[in-house]
Amino acid sequence: MTELLDHKIARAETRVFKAVFPNTTNHYDTLFGGTTLHMMDEVAFITATRFSRLKMVTVSSDKVDFTHPIPGGSLVELIGSVVRVGNTSLQVRVDLYVEQMYSEERHKAVSGLFTFVAIDQDKRPVRILQEHGAPSNSILNNG
């Protein structure tokens, strides 16, 4: 059961690259905070959907730490990973890495947690893992 869950989690990991072009930067020539959150929410949503293959809605976004600025003209990689599976909810961590275009330099700049709930046609919460019964609220990966 754990193996199956680990496999589903690994398959759902979602990586997206973007270039930080001038239309996304502020007057400090760094990526807008709101744009960063938008990108992270989107990657979290894709990760949650790829894990569950159900309709997912955001119910909560936890603390997001912006530890380094994201300069214009750099590349960013966003990595979404499922870190907790509950009954009808799951939690996704999104880490954002900054890469220079013309060197191998790379570091983590932002990290955040997003919780999604699976819903049915009537927008009511539904179980995420019905047949294989993952342990409820199990912490899977806090990395």
Ligand SMILES: CCCCCCCCCCCCCCCC(=O)SCCNC(=O)CCNC(=O)[C@H](O)C(C)(C)COP(=O)(O)OP(=O)(O)OC[C@H]1O[C@@H](n2cnc3c(N)ncnc32)[C@H](O)[C@@H]1OP(=O)(O)O
């Ligand atoms: C500039 C260009 C723009 C372009 C644009 C592109 C867009 C690029 C962005 C893409 C991003 C896509 C993202 C799409 C997804 C939305 O956007 S969804 C829209 C925002 N979200 C919503 O509208 C959801 C509104 N909330 C609700 O409908 C209800 O609260 C819900 C989610 C159905 C839950 O209903 P409820 O009665 O509260 O359910 P309840 O049984 O109490 O709890 C269900 C589960 O949620 C958990 N839960 C409830 N509240 C919380 C909480 N606050 N915190 C944590 N867990 C909670 C419970 O613990 C429970 O978990 P389990 O133990 O079952 O695992």
